[in-house]
Amino acid sequence: MPQETRPNGTAAAYVRTTPPAPVAPPMAGLGPLRWIRDNLFSSVSNSLLTVLVIALIAWVIPPLIQFLVIDAVWSGTDREACLATPARPEVGACWAFVREWFSFFIYGPYPVAQRWRVDVFFALLAFGIGWLLWLDAPRRDLGALFFFVILPVVSVALLRGFPPIGLPVVETALWGGLLVTLVVAAVGIVVSLPIGILLALGRRSDMPAVRLISVLFIELVRGVPLITVLFMASVMLPLFVPPAWSPDKLVRALVGIALFSSAYMAEVVRAGLQSIAKGQYEAADALGLGYWTGLRFVVLPQALKVTIPNIVNSAIALFKDTTLVFIVGIFDFLRTIEIARGDPVWATPVTSVTGYAFAAMVYFVICHSMSRYASGVERRLGAGDRR
Amino acid sequence: MNDAIGIGEGADAAPEAPYAVEIVDLHKWYGDFHVLNDVNLRVARGERIVICGPSGSGKSTLLRCVNALETYQRGQVIVDGVLLTHDLKRIDEVRREVGMVFQHFNLFPHLTVMENCTLAPIHVRKMPRKEAEAIAVHYLTRVRIPEQANKYPAQLSGGQQQRVAIARALCMNPKIMMFDEPTSALDPEMVKEVLDTMVALALDGMTMLVVTHEMGFAREVANRMVFMDEGQIIEINAPQPFFSSPQHERTRAFLGQILAR
Numbered sequence: 218m219p220q221e222t223r224p225n226g227t228a229a230a231y232v233r234t235t236p237p238a239p240v241a242p243p244m245a246g247l248g249p250l251r252w253i254r255d256n257l258f259s260s261v262s263n264s265l266l267t268v269l270v271i272a273l274i275a276w277v278i279p280p281l282i283q284f285l286v287i288d289a290v291w292s293g294t295d296r297e298a299c300l301a302t303p304a305r306p307e308v309g310a311c312w313a314f315v316r317e318w319f320s321f322f323i324y325g326p327y328p329v330a331q332r333w334r335v336d337v338f339f340a341l342l343a344f345g346i347g348w349l350l351w352l353d354a355p356r357r358d359l360g361a362l363f364f365f366v367i368l369p370v371v372s373v374a375l376l377r378g379f380p381p382i383g384l385p386v387v388e389t390a391l392w393g394g395l396l397v398t399l400v401v402a403a404v405g406i407v408v409s410l411p412i413g414i415l416l417a418l419g420r421r422s423d424m425p426a427v428r429l430i431s432v433l434f435i436e437l438v439r440g441v442p443l444i445t446v447l448f449m450a451s452v453m454l455p456l457f458v459p460p461a462w463s464p465d466k467l468v469r470a471l472v473g474i475a476l477f478s479s480a481y482m483a484e485v486v487r488a489g490l491q492s493i494a495k496g497q498y499e500a501a502d503a504l505g506l507g508y509w510t511g512l513r514f515v516v517l518p519q520a521l522k523v524t525i526p527n528i529v530n531s532a533i534a535l536f537k538d539t540t541l542v543f544i545v546g547i548f549d550f551l552r553t554i555e556i557a558r559g560d561p562v563w564a565t566p567v568t569s570v571t572g573y574a575f576a577a578m579v580y581f582v583i584c585h586s587m588s589r590y591a592s593g594v595e596r597r598l599g600a601g602d603r604r
Numbered sequence: 605m606n607d608a609i610g611i612g613e614g615a616d617a618a619p620e621a622p623y624a625v626e627i628v629d630l631h632k633w634y635g636d637f638h639v640l641n642d643v644n645l646r647v648a649r650g651e652r653i654v655i656c657g658p659s660g661s662g663k664s665t666l667l668r669c670v671n672a673l674e675t676y677q678r679g680q681v682i683v684d685g686v687l688l689t690h691d692l693k694r695i696d697e698v699r700r701e702v703g704m705v706f707q708h709f710n711l712f713p714h715l716t717v718m719e720n721c722t723l724a725p726i727h728v729r730k731m732p733r734k735e736a737e738a739i740a741v742h743y744l745t746r747v748r749i750p751e752q753a754n755k756y757p758a759q760l761s762g763g764q765q766q767r768v769a770i771a772r773a774l775c776m777n778p779k780i781m782m783f784d785e786p787t788s789a790l791d792p793e794m795v796k797e798v799l800d801t802m803v804a805l806a807l808d809g810m811t812m813l814v815v816t817h818e819m820g821f822a823r824e825v826a827n828r829m830v831f832m833d834e835g836q837i838i839e840i841n842a843p844q845p846f847f848s849s850p851q852h853e854r855t856r857a858f859l860g861q862i863l864a865r
Contacts, residue, residue, distance in 0.1 A: 499673055504723070505697075514723055
């Protein structure tokens with residue numbers, strides 16, 4: 218309703234007497250065709266890119282499906298199944314090989330009779346991770362207790378063995394495959410978080426000595442490749458300590474990886490600590506909470522919440538870095554594939570490619586789920602901030 | 605409700621120290637900048653002091669020296685008989701007895717209103733959760749928002765958040781309450797609800813140190829007005845003479861500007 222204007226230009230007094238009825242939004246901007254035009258062909262350069270990407274997809278995807286699915290060999294007992302014959306000139310992925318070696322990829326040389334222990338460990342690990350990562354889960358404090366205290370103890374007893382309750386010892390030299398990859402990654406992530414938090418706090422400490430030590434450790438470790446740390450841990454360490462004291466090879470690698478990732482975790486957490494407003498620290502101080510109480514109930518819950526995506530990011534990087542343990546002679550998942558593809562029983566032109574394709578898929582599934590989780594949390598936190 | 609937790613309780617307890625706050629020859633520098641210059645102020649128990657002055661005059665810094673959010677280089681700050689030094693244990697002891705309300709509320713956004721109010725009583729005073737919650741309900745009722753107890757700070761208006769901040773400080777049962785420009789960050793229509801809460805607190809006999817530009821509030825509750833400029837106390841006087849016949853020319857200029865609005 219336009220406001221009336223008097224002939225001399227001054228506005229007439231106006232009071233609305235009835236509220237206006239709500240009106241539906243205009244229809245323009247809806248429908249799939251409209252979306253395609255707006256998003257894929259909005260400009261010349263955008264249209265060119267769209268065409269280019271479609272061409273790229275058409276060029277890559279069909280051969281991939283051809284190799285991985287259509288031409289693939291799904292069953293067989295040896296290389297004969299995966300060799301090209303006049304009747305079948307094109308041979309795709311040799312999944313029969315993966316099936317044959319599958320349990321080796323998962324357990325490595327772990328004794329067959331004891332593999333149920335690894336399965337129980339996997340189940341407990343999945344349960345613990347699920348409890349911890351599901352933000353609305355009941356009693357997440359118990360979940361944390363389970364994951365950070367009970368699970369490590371139970372896992373060592375389960376995997377390494379505990380003769381008093383009838384679990385024979387399985388030397389870590391017999392561990393392998395996905396088991397080792399998950400153990401290394403899980404220990405690395407779980408241990409690096411608390412150490413990383415302490416280092417981050419140390420770096421922000423008022424005490425110069427604490428600050429110096431933290432900065433030195435973080436910068437030293439970040440300035441060195443992981444391979445160097447692993448070599449140090451597995452080759453140099455035994456030279457300095459008597460053989461009787463020298464810990465297990467896997468343990469040495471675990472310590473190396475945990476310390477390495479702590480330095481990175483420290484920087485991630487430090488960013489989170491810096492994002493907390495000064496007023497929060499002051500309010501905690503003004504209430505007399507003291508350093509540790511304020512940290513535990515005010516600062517860390519907020520800082521860790523905003524760093525969850527970055528923590529997961531570090532976890533993904535660490536998960537992939539675990540493949541490096543093979544250079545100190547540990548049979549991680551990728552290493553078991555390396556071994557299997559050298560098996561003469563399955564020596565065919567497609568064996569290696571198949572093995573690597575399988576490894577790529579396993580790594581992708583695990584890393585991508587972590588990444589999806591991180592972005593889910595990020596979206597949710599964003600929604601919380603808009604509240 | 606429990607009678608033992610009345611607001612005025614802090615004012616008449618602990619008779620051993622003559623003053624609630626004693627500030628003697630206080631000097632503070634930020635680098636070369638002399639932010640507090642020879643400040644002397646004695647606050648009696650139950651006394652209500654309003655500190656005003658232009659921005660950058662050191663009013664907030666002075667308050668923050670009283671609960672050791674800021675350190676000082678020379679002089680003495682004695683709170684409830686305790687001399688503030690670098691001794692962290694002493695500092696926390698003092699902070700427990702001094703409630704502080706900030707300009708920007710500084711509520712903990714990840715905790716509900718109830719959790720904001722019970723956090724310090726439970727973890728500093730080692731109070732059972734039930735008791736802490738009863739006290740929180742008591743003070744939330746006093747600031748007239750008991751129904752918001754289970755909301756998060758971001759769901760409240762600015763005025764409501766500031767009243768929660770007051771309740772949070774009161775839940776520690778402090779002997780002294782300090783307010784650092786508590787209404788400056790509020791929309792105009794919310795100023796009154798916060799000031800009303802503060803007036804009620806004053807009427808209960810709480811010792812209060814208030815930095816504010818709300819001169820109506822100052823006239824109503826202050827026992828003494830303190831005017832600061834360039835890190836010094838320029839004038840201390842009772843509100844009536846302070847407003848009607850300010851002695852110092854800088855006070856006159858400041859009041860002229862602030863009351864002309």
